[in-house]
Amino acid sequence: MPAARLAAWVLPQLAPDSRTWTEAAVARVKSGGLTELGPAMARAGRRVDHLPLVPLPQGNFPSHWTADQGVRVLLAASLPWDPAARWLKDLDTLFSCAEVQESIALYQGLAFLPRPDLLAPRGAVGLRSSIESVWAAVALDNPFPGRHLEPAACRQMIMKGLFLGADVRRIIGLEAMTDGELGRMLRDFARERNAAGRPLPSHFDAVLSLCPSAHP
C-alpha cells in the first residue's frame, strides 16, 4: 500500500492538532530523512492519541492499529526509499534504535512500507524476538508473513506461536501455510508432548486440521 493510501486512511481519523503535527512531521521526514524521522517517531507516541483506527470496508486496511501506530508507520513510510541500499540501512538503524512501542508499530507496518519485498530478513528478526508483543506484531493480523516470508519461516512462526500460547488463527493466510511439512512437524510435536504427559497448546487441533492428512 503506497504511503498516500495509508495517509488517506490515517489522517482523517486524527484529532485536528495531531493531524497538523503529523502532516508537518511527514514533510520533514520526506526532505530530511532519518535525522528527522528519529525524533518524529519518538514524539508520535505523545502527539497522537492511542485510540483505535477504524478499518475501512474495502482495501485491506489493518484491523487492530491505534492512531499513534498508524502515524508511526506513515512516518516510516515517508522515509526516502531510493536508493534502496541506503533506505535499508536507514530502516535497520530505525528498527535497532526503536523502543518497544515503536518496534511494535514498525513491525505491524512492514507490509505498508515502500519495498516490503526487501524486508523478509527484518521480519525474521521480529519473529525471533523474545518479547511476545513484538513477535505478535509481525505474526498476527499482519499480511506481511503470508506475502513475503518463505514457507520454512512461516512454519517456524506457527510453531513458535503455538509454543507462546498465541491465537495462531489470527495469522493472516494461515491456511495457505499449512502444508504437508507443517503437518509432519505438528504430529511430531504432539507425539513429544504425549510421551512427556504434557498437554498440547490451545488451537493445536485447529491448525493440524488445516494440514493435508498424513495418509493420502
Add this chain to the structure above:
Amino acid sequence: MTFTCIDPHIHMSSRTTDDYQAMRAAGVVAVIEPAFWLGQPRTCVGSFRDYFASLVGWERFRASQFGIRHYCTIGLNSKEANDPVLADEVLSILPLFAAKDGVVAIGEIGFDDQTKEEERAYRAQLELAKRLELPVMVHTPHRDKSAGTRRSMAIALEHGLRPDQVVIDHNTEETVQDVVDQGFWAAFTLYPQTKMGSQRMVEVVRRYGSKQIFCDSSADWGVSDPLAVPKTAALMLAQGIDPATVEAVCLTNALAAYGPSGQISAADWAATSPIDQRRLFEGNSVLRGQTPRVD
C-alpha cells in the same frame, strides 16, 4: 523525617538495587541519569546505541520498581568524543534517542581534554539541542576547570542558546560566580572526599543563596555516595539554612532547569504510583526469587 529531593545527576546503571532502596528511604523521589562513559572507552556505535536504549528502557523500569522516577539525558560525552569516525556515528543516532520519553536534556556534553574534536562534538550537540528544543547538561572538565567552564559557556552562547537553557555541572567555589552572573544554572556535584563536598556546599549556599544553584551526587562506577543529596539537605537544615532554600537547591531548581523538556515535573511523583514488583520489563523482573512488593 525525610526531605523530598531529587538527584539530577547520577549514573544509576552503575549502582545496585540496595542504592535504590536506600535512596528512596532517604527521600529521593526522582533521578536524572546522564549518558556518560563506563570507565573504559566504547569502541563501536552499537555500544552507545545499546547503552542509550537501556537508559530509556531497563533502567527506567528498574528505578520504578523501587518507587523512584527515572529520567535521563542523551549525548556523546567528552571522554569518548576524540575518535572522529566513531563520534560521527554516535552523533547520527542521537536524534533517534533524544526525543524518547523521559529524556530531559542533551548531555552530559562539553570538554575533558579541551581538544578540537571535543569542541566539534560539543558544538554539533548544541545545535541538536536547539533543533529538538531540549535543555543542555554540560560536564565541566576537572583539569583546567575555570578556563574550560568559561569556554563551554561562551560556545553555548555563540550557538544561540539562552543561559537558562544550559546547566553547567561540577562547579566549584572558583567557577560559580561567573556561571551564576552569566545566567546559567550552576550545579554542584557532591563527591565523597575530593572536588566538592557537603560542608563546602553549605558554605556556597550561605554565600550565594539558592538562585540558579542546585546539587547532585554524580554517583557512578567509582567510589561515590548515592545519598549525597539527602545528606546535604539534612546538613543544610541542621546548620540553619532555611527550608525554602534547601528545597530550591535539592529539588525545585533542578526541576525548573530540566522541566522545559516537557518530560519531568513534580506531578510525576505527586500522585505516588504504588510499587508493584510483579511487573515485568519486556518479560524480565528485578526480583530473583524474592516475594514481590505490591503496595
